[in-house]
Amino acid sequence: MTATTDTKQTPLMKQYNAIKNKYPDAILLFRVGDFYETFGNDAIIASKILSITLTKRANGQASHIELAGFPHHSVENYLPKLVKAGYRVAICDQLEDPKLTKTIVKRGVTELVTPGLCYNDNLLNNNSNNFLASVVINDQQAGVSFLDISTGEFLVAEGTVEYIKQLILNFGVKELLYDKSTRLFIENTFSKDLNLFAIDNWVYAQDVGYNSLLTHFGATSLKGFGIEHLKLAIASCGAILQYLQDTKHDQLQHLNAISRVESSQYMWLDQFTVRNLEIFASNHQQGTSLIDIINQTHTPMGARLLKRWVAFPLIKKELIDERLESVGFFNDNVEVSQAVSKLLFEIGDLERLASKVASNRINPREIIYLKNALIKINQINAILKDCDSSYLKHIINDITYCSELINKIENEINEDAPLALNKGQVIKQGVHAELDELRQIAFAGKDFLLKIQQTESEKTGISSLKVSYNAVFGYFLEVTNVHKDKVPNTWIRKQTLTNAERYITPELKEYEEKILGAEEKIISIEFKLYEQLMQYIVTYINALQKNANIIAQVDCLLGFSILSKQNKYSKPNITNDFTIHIENGRHPIIEKKLPIDTEYVSNSVYLDNSTQQILMITGPNMSGKSALLRQVALITLLSHIGSYVPASKATIALTDKIFTRVGATDNISSGESTFMMEMNETASILNNLSDRSLVLLDEIGRGTSTYDGISIAWAITEFIHNHQTYKTKTLFATHYHELNDMANLFNRIKNKHVAVKEVDNKIIFLRKLIDGGSEHSFGINVARMAGMPKNVVQRAREILQKLENIKPIKKLPNEDLSQTNNIQLTLYEETDPTSKKIKDILSQTEINTLTPVEALLKLNEIKQLIVNQNQ
Secondary structure: OOOOHHOOOOHHHHHHHHHHHHOOOOEEEEOOOEEEEHHHHHHHHHHHHHOOOOOOEOOOOOOEEEEEEEHHHHHHHHHHHHHHHOOEEEEEEEEOOOHHHHOOOOEEEEEEEEEEEEOOOOOOOOOOOOEEEEEEEEEEEEEEEEEEEOOOOEEEOOOOOOOOHHHHHOOOOEEEEEEEHHHHHHHHHHOOEEEEEEEEEEEOOOOHHHHHHHHOOOOOOOHHOOOOOOOOHHHHHHHHHHHHHHOOOOOOOOOOOOOOOOOOEEEEOHHHHHHOOOOOOOOOOOOOOHHHOOOOOOOHHHHHHHHHHHHHOOOOHHHHHHHHHHHHHHHHHHHHHHHHHHHHHOOOOHHHHHHHHOOOOOHHHHHHHHHHHHHHHHHHHHHHHHOHHHHHHHHHHHOOHHHHHHHHHHEEEEEOOOOOOHHHEEEEHHHHHHHEEEEEEHHHHHHHHHHHHHHHHHHHOOOOOOOEEEEEEEEEEEEEEEHHOOOOOOOEEEEEEEOHHHHHHHHHHHHHHHHHHHHHHHHHHHHHHHHHHHHHHHHOOHHHHHHHHHHHHHHHHHHHHHHHHHHHOOOOOEEEEOEEEEEOOOOOOOHHOOOOOOOOOEEEEEEOOOEEEEEEEEEOOOOHHHHHHHHHHHHHHHOHHHHHHOEEEEEEEEEEEHHHHHHHEEHHHOOOOOHHHHHHHHHHHHHOOOEEEEEEEOOOOOOOOOOHHHHHHHHHHHHHHHHOOOOOEEEEEEOOOOHHHHHOOOOEEEEEEEEEEEEOEEEEEEEEEEEEOOOOOOHHHHHHHHOOOHHHHHHHHHHHHOOOOOOOOOOOOOOHHHHOOOOOOOOOHHHHHHHHHHHHHHOOOHHHOOOHHHHHHHHHHHHHHHHHHOO
């Protein structure tokens, strides 16, 4: 434990505690010589996460303190492990050369790395953004800002709390800042997996955010950014900019724009739909998500943009058609596609390289990567600038050639430059005259040292003589004990070893000074020239970011083309009417997981708002009902991001929302059952319908009793069909065969079922959707196929046979249930004589006057009736 009395502590620990007190909620990496050390509780945490040794250090007269550390050059490997574990890490460096001070070296925090703020390649996922978000809530409205410091993207949005929550989920936020006065609400609203950090509420004042943005962008108003009226969103920006300042992130030239996420431009996908359709992650271990299947991009920025497109599908026909037209161009021009594909592979992550330039974190080798990327982009420009695709031609024409930058890097940086600047040989020969002269001295001097070794060896006859170097003595002559009697008197002895002695000479020291002086000056000049180059490249940040965005779009569109050709996808026809007609549609994920040579059974689906609004789909478990629902949703989604779709033909009405209620699991941690979750999700759907929504309902009501379940499912379907404002297209998969009766009562409900074939009490799943409803669930057959013990299956058949003689639910009447409120599903039905006799006995018995003996006699009478029935 750290001592509380400063006078008892060592000077180093006094310094440490003073700095640690400023960053109490971060792990402090404290630079001591060649190591980063952690102390106290930080050391205990670090030793566990990093698997490094935990020891103790004496702290003057105070008690010992826990200690764990690692070499400073290993920080790039250890830092990501701490941040991935959810910790904020303060990096405390030595701010002066220890050789130049007689007191304790000055130290200070140079950077605070958090889950949402980092540049470390080992911590970042190339295919995903690393967003820091800030949210402010005012009653039912909220504002949010998103910042990826590694790419320079800065976005804001404003809307209902539910909308903002969904945006935070869709952006895959790594860290969320919030006003500490809303702590309870935030912690109850967001998953515990999300890294949360509370900020003082004064930071969230709207005027603070407004002035911070004006200062950062050097603007006089925010009208030019289109966010002037978004008061809550602007307030959220204030916290992000303050957080950047607090965490020592002050190199922000790449944050040169801010834009709005406009809800009216994109399809609404709620958290349940994103989860149920397995868009970004599978719900099963070792499963496959949609993004895994469709990602055919070649660059990291293309992969990141694809995720954005999928999270925010377009709902404007002309924008979707532009993408589809570009995909068609690549499909029709194979040679162009192959040439562009090859060049894209060689571009790398230009977007993050630009951010590294702005933050002064780019190494010499990455400068070469940046130059090569710009060369490849210019070649892509040359290929596509006169292409037949109007959209591709339009975006390609916005590329900046950056020819002067390419030439400058080409002329100044060695092609085989090292990773680290201090390794030397970064700047090319001929760039700086003094640098060239010093290099000559350094390398010629070393050659001269070899000549000294040869000359002195010949003079003295010491054949084993060698010139060596260490940090203590500099250059020296080493002589083994066998030859030490041959050493001239003019040599000066500096060190005696077990088997040898070391000497220096005036001539040797003279050349040492020349060589070492030259090497120090070389490093100094290279640092200066490199810094000047960085300042020059910074002037191209806007152009680099713009080029990266254009190439990311080209990459996504070419990726769609590759996807369509590999999997035989077709171009969807996007329409402004209300019809979805998918012919021979396939599930994009399932078809890729089938065994080789197994053909996916395709299905056709037709929906519109006037004749076939709701499809009631029945069929046994494992027959493919859920897959059918999901494939319709995924085909609709793919078409709205501008991709071709897995179908022979598809006409897709513009769809503004996709809702799914498919397969729930208990949310035990929050005390919600499957049924409660099901009802919550369904309520959200029914409260947010529109004419252009697509709703998928799978087994609604199964989490409660059969009677309740049928009633709820019926009422939900009726609500959707009879909605006064909207005629929402709906697919409803159910086991409740009673719902087939709805097709007789409601004119826009049609029955379909997934066909199976029964042969000798065995069923074959045909996977084909056909007209009409199904009356059989085949549950026992499925149980047998699942490997249920034979005696259990046989007993189930016996019980089923008896139950089939007792119809549990009266046939629902052929009347319009929307016009009556007196439908009742009774528990007692006169289905056999024994049941009627028991009912008569119970109804005729006067409970209040019944004696105990009479009660026993009545009970025995009922028992005998049951026994006689079973004989």
